[in-house]
Amino acid sequence: MSAGASDLPLYRSIAADIQTAIERGDFADGVTMPSENELTARYGVSRGTIRQAFAFLRSTGVVSSRRGARRQVRSGPKVQSMTELVSFSRWARGLGETPSSRTLGAALAPASGVVAEKLGVEKGTNVFHVERVRLLGAVPTMLESTYYPGSLASLISVIDLDVESITDRLADHGIVFADAEHAIDAVAATPREAELLDLAPGAPLLRTVRRTTDPVGEVLECSIDLYAGEAVAFVVRNSLAAGATSRVSARTGD
Incomplete structure (x- = not known):
């Protein structure tokens, strides 16, 4: 790529070139990207320009990076079915x-107002809150x-939350997550x-926003989950048969 190939700033031209390489299949999903030193030599620019290019690619969701780790190509959306109740770990x-x-x-x-409503407790009641990435x-x-x-605090507090599934560990105690209702919307990420x-x-x-109950209808959790928009897609399957009875009833009443 030549530096004067477009009217874009140099870092944007480099970012476009890297994105084209990704789309061409030069770098597979989840693959670690070349180092800054390698790309500096390849494009004949400063490390600062390469960092600007990666910052742009990160902002558009093309690559990901964590402090102390090499940048990776972001994989396409992972599909999660909303017709089956499974934990994040099993999914x-x-x-x-x-x-x-x-x-x-x-x-x-x-408990805040929303959480209290979902759990069926008074606002301000102490509940056990777990926040994880x-x-x-x-x-x-x-x-x-x-x-x-x-009431579940003593069981959850002894779980290795970085490694284990809360759902699986509670199942060991006979606590089964059986049914859930979800409300889904789109929001913008705060800083x-x-x-x-x-x-x-x-x-x-x-x-x-999920409310989950056990087989007899006792509320087990209220979860407010935020998914990276480009990382996950939800699939909901509908069936004509699901509403057949109500439609037949409506027709016979005409």
Whole structure:
């Protein structure tokens, strides 16, 4: 690539060249990118220009980076079905990915209005709050903020939250996550959320507010999860048969 190949700033031209290489298949999803030194030599520019190019690619979701780690090509959206209730860990392993977590906090906290409503408790009641960054491989994918009834605090507090699945460990105690309802919308990442998910501030996030119950309808959790918009896609399957009875009833009443 020649420096005068376009009217774009040099770092943008380099970013475009790298993105073209990714789209051409030179770098597969999840592959570590060449080092700054390698790209400096390849393009004949300063490290500062290469860093600007990567900052632009990161802001557009093409590559990801973590402090102290080499940059990686971001993989395409991972599809998550909303017709089956599975934990993040089981979903990730089903995709052939290695799930992990980075725990930000785990402690009793007063329930806000939304959380209190979902858990069926009075506002201000102490509930157990767990906040984690969930990763697929080395890529931050979801910021998870989950609230549990205070009665579960003693069981959850002894779980290795960076390694183990809360859902799986509670199942060992006969506590089964059976049914859930989700509300899904799109929000823009705050500066804190963007930093935790390795995104640019204002980047699109998919937010799910989930209320999960056990087989007899007891509420087990309220979770407010933020997914990197380019990392995950939700699939909802509908069936004509699901509403057949109501449609037949409506017709016979005409």
